[in-house]
Amino acid sequence: MRVLGLETSCDETGVAVYDSERGLLAHVLYTQIALHAEYGGVVPELASRDHVRKLLPLINEVMEKSDTGPADIDAIAYTSGPGLVGALMVGASFGRSLAYAWKVPAIGVHHMEGHLLAPMLEANPPEFPFVALLVSGGHTQLVKVNSLGDYELLGESIDDAAGEAFDKAAKMLDLDYPGGPQVARLAERGVDGRFKFPRPMVDRPGLDFSFSGLKTATLTAVNANKQANGLPDDQTCADIANAFQAAVVDTLVIKCKRALEQTGMKTLVIAGGVSANKKLRADLDSELAKIGAKVFYARHEFCTDNGAMIAYAGCQRLLAGQHETLAINIKARWPLDSLSSL
Amino acid sequence: MSLILALDTSTDACSVALNADGVITSLFEVAAKSHTQRLLPMVDELLKAKGCELTDLDAIAFGRGPGSFTGLRICAGIVQGLAFGASLPVIPVSTLEAMALGFYRANPDIHLPLAVALDARMNEVYWGLCARSGELVEPLVAEQVISPDVVVASTEVARLHGDFIGIGPGWHYPAMQTLATVNKVLNVHPHAENMALIAAKLFAEGKVVSALEAQPVYLRDSVSWQKRQRIRDSNDFLV
Numbered sequence: 001m002r003v004l005g006l007e008t009s010c011d012e013t014g015v016a017v018y019d020s021e022r023g024l025l026a027h028v029l030y031t032q033i034a035l036h037a038e039y040g041g042v043v044p045e046l047a048s049r050d051h052v053r054k055l056l057p058l059i060n061e062v063m064e065k066s067d068t069g070p071a072d073i074d075a076i077a078y079t080s081g082p083g084l085v086g087a088l089m090v091g092a093s094f095g096r097s098l099a100y101a102w103k104v105p106a107i108g109v110h111h112m113e114g115h116l117l118a119p120m121l122e123a124n125p126p127e128f129p130f131v132a133l134l135v136s137g138g139h140t141q142l143v144k145v146n147s148l149g150d151y152e153l154l155g156e157s158i159d160d161a162a163g164e165a166f167d168k169a170a171k172m173l174d175l176d177y178p179g180g181p182q183v184a185r186l187a188e189r190g191v192d193g194r195f196k197f198p199r200p201m202v203d204r205p206g207l208d209f210s211f212s213g214l215k216t217a218t219l220t221a222v223n224a225n226k227q228a229n230g231l232p233d234d235q236t237c238a239d240i241a242n243a244f245q246a247a248v249v250d251t252l253v254i255k256c257k258r259a260l261e262q263t264g265m266k267t268l269v270i271a272g273g274v275s276a277n278k279k280l281r282a283d284l285d286s287e288l289a290k291i292g293a294k295v296f297y298a299r300h301e302f303c304t305d306n307g308a309m310i311a312y313a314g315c316q317r318l319l320a321g322q323h324e325t326l327a328i329n330i331k332a333r334w335p336l337d338s339l340s341s342l
Numbered sequence: 343m344s345l346i347l348a349l350d351t352s353t354d355a356c357s358v359a360l361n362a363d364g365v366i367t368s369l370f371e372v373a374a375k376s377h378t379q380r381l382l383p384m385v386d387e388l389l390k391a392k393g394c395e396l397t398d399l400d401a402i403a404f405g406r407g408p409g410s411f412t413g414l415r416i417c418a419g420i421v422q423g424l425a426f427g428a429s430l431p432v433i434p435v436s437t438l439e440a441m442a443l444g445f446y447r448a449n450p451d452i453h454l455p456l457a458v459a460l461d462a463r464m465n466e467v468y469w470g471l472c473a474r475s476g477e478l479v480e481p482l483v484a485e486q487v488i489s490p491d492v493v494v495a496s497t498e499v500a501r502l503h504g505d506f507i508g509i510g511p512g513w514h515y516p517a518m519q520t521l522a523t524v525n526k527v528l529n530v531h532p533h534a535e536n537m538a539l540i541a542a543k544l545f546a547e548g549k550v551v552s553a554l555e556a557q558p559v560y561l562r563d564s565v566s567w568q569k570r571q572r573i574r575d576s577n578d579f580l581v
Contacts, residue, residue, distance in 0.1 A: 045411060048411070048412075048415055049411075049415075049560075052415050052418055052419060052422075052557065052558070053557065055419075055422070056422055056426060056553060056554045057554065059426075070427070085412075086411070086412050086415065089378060089412065089415060089416055089419065090415055090419050091419075092378065092419075093378060093415070093416050093419030093420045093423065094419040094420070094422055094423040095423065096382060096420075096423065097382055097419070097420040097421075097422075097423030097424045097427070098423035098424075098426060098427045099423075099427075100382060100385075100386070100396075100423070100424065100427070101396055101423060101424050101426070101427020101428045102427050325383075326382045326383040326386055327378070327379040327380070327382070327383060328378035328379065328381075328382060329378070329379070330378060
């Protein structure tokens with residue numbers, strides 16, 4: 001079965017072709033980062049306008065790259081939530097009607113299920129069941145994944161998402177939008193241990209997270225060291241970024257280990273934009289090895305939003321016999337654990 | 343001779359129409375907030391009722407705007423999908439001209455120019471002036487998004503000396519209510535029937551575009567866009 005996947009839930013237009021026999025055949029991505037940079041955040045109306053311009057050229061490109069003709073496509077999958085309503089509508093309206101024209105099934109995919117399954121696109125995929133850490137600009141959640149579609153929430157952030165905390169730290173350090181990856185880059189030049197930030201909620205039982213206190217600690221350090229230009233010197237900024245990243249990563253690692261212990265599982269999957277963080281990957285690799293567990297993650301380009309994960313997740317749901325009616329359904333809010341298991 | 347399907351979701355109304363050599367059939371619903379639920383099932387219903395397949399069509403027309411941004415994108419997205427999937431040309435049609443044609447068809451004795459206004463929010467209207475032209479309409483000015491005060495003070499309006507009819511919900515603004523007109527009819531909405539009629543002429547003239555060029559005409563292209571940083575919050579997980 002060959003599936004065309006479309007992702008338009010936020011500020012990336014992603015299109016891919018996945019084949020259940022041959023794997024991922026091609027994927028292309030257009031990122032709107034430059035469009036939103038001057039606003040310091042995603043502008044929903046501009047994002048929607050851009051998706052409606054970019055989707056078709058990207059489809060032409062991915063069809064050509066994968067040597068796929070319309071007759072080769074068995075289904076069209078598109079992100080139907082959660083995300084920005086206007087942006088979701090573009091991909092869903094286009095995808096649903098293209099499936100109608102091609103007389104193939106359409107499949108609405110849960111964006112976070114897409115992320116969760118992205119490591120399945122790698123050469124050495126994890127096997128069910130496992131614990132997943134979904135960690136991005138909008139999410140910090142620990143999920144027990146029993147099988148495809150059977151998800152239980154173990155814990156989540158009670159305030160900011162980890163990626164959101166990274167972006168806010170970036171603003172405090174006057175780094176360019178989007179700031180998360182820039183904080184990580186700056187942290188590499190920082191001196192370990194010069195600043196020590198709290199690891200929120202690690203001394204409490206449970207698997208919930210909180211990152212807003214860490215934000216305050218970061219701001220306090222910035223303000224205590226600032227110079228005439230309103231910022232600390234370059235090295236101090238790097239040291240603060242280093243301490244910030246260490247606190248986030250430590251917190252995530254501690255809770256991941258705790259989730260594995262609680263569930264008795266030995267496999268952890270990390271997904272979402274922050275799962276691309278080098279230190280998080282390295283620390284999980286080494287810490288999990290100590291308890292005989294293993295961490296799986298997608299290649300960098302599939303940690304952030306992309307069409308490949310939607311094509312893959314859509315293909316799994318197609319194989320299970322799922323498809324949409326002619327009504328196009330968008331869900332801006334959509335609990336992952338309300339999905340039907342397959 | 344042509345077979346053209348037209349779609350429109352530029353306002354709260356949702357409509358589809360088929361123009362088979364001038365014979366019109368259509369479906370119309372007021373379906374605010376449920377355009378995505380209704381448009382494709384209505385297309386399917388209409389085609390099936392006429393025993394047509396998408397591939398039998400010569401072209402697909404759509405209400406390209408101005409109108410609700412989200413509505414325009416739903417329609418453009420669906421039209422792109424249908425047209426790309428069935429290798430059909432697309433004919434974008436002005437929402438304001440379609441409203442004018444609808445009014446003329448409902449009032450065959452009226453030959454006065456029409457001033458069409460849709461509420462654009464933010465104290466502005468999408469604004470156009472149209473006149474009868476044979477069986478169809480022709481625009482007298484370039485469509486624009488302007489404030490009611492500017493409409494009232496415009497030279498185009500002054501030139502008509504009150505000898506015109508105001509149509510469309512945009513006429514609710516108090517400033518526009520004060521304007522001298524022969525009549526003001528607010529309850530006029532776009533309908534795909536009128537787009538299908540206008541499209542047949544454009545099709546005959548070769549005025550078609552590719553699926554990729556099936557883009558909305560927003561008119562409003564620069565406002566202080568409101569950003570929204572929190573894309574997917576943790577409530578997505580709570581039942």
